[in-house]
Amino acid sequence: MTVYVDNMRMPATVGRIRANWSHLTADTTEELVEFADRLGLKRSWIQNPGHAWKEHFDVTDTKRELAIRLGAQPVTLQEACALWAAKREAARAA
Template sequence: MTVYVDNARIPARVGRTSGRWSHLTADTVDELNAFAAELGLLPGWFQTCKRKCHSTLPCVHWHYDVTDKYRSAAIELGAQPIDIREMGALTTARRAALSARPKGPTP
């Protein structure tokens, strides 16, 4: 399992925090949330779609937005830095994996 942090570095102000924001994600939601807790991120900062996205499948865009400070700390804790295009590839792979799952009960 791996945790990833992209290089989006999008300038924005969220509440009282201004900075450059990137996305932190992982191979699984559980791994992401455990890593985020270790990093000091609050559970309420976890982001996912509020409704189905792009299909009837569950959301595949789950992540935390992190400022440069947390991005650097995540890399120090072992997160793999990736390009923003690789983040897109991760979500595409998640969607494909969900689509490939058999429908209905298994025999």
């Protein structure tokens, strides 16, 4: 099982935070939320909860860098999309 962080780095303002944002995702929901806990992310910040194939957290550059230091695998946005597509297909087949 692996945690991934993409390189989207989309500029956006969320609340009072103006930053470049990327996606943190993982092979399983459990692994994703456990890793998010280590990053100091609130579990309520998960995007698309209940849809395991597209669940993720949006992370700033600072959290992205920390995630990589803690063992997340850096991937391109295209690779992240391919991971989500593979998870979606596996869920449909199940």
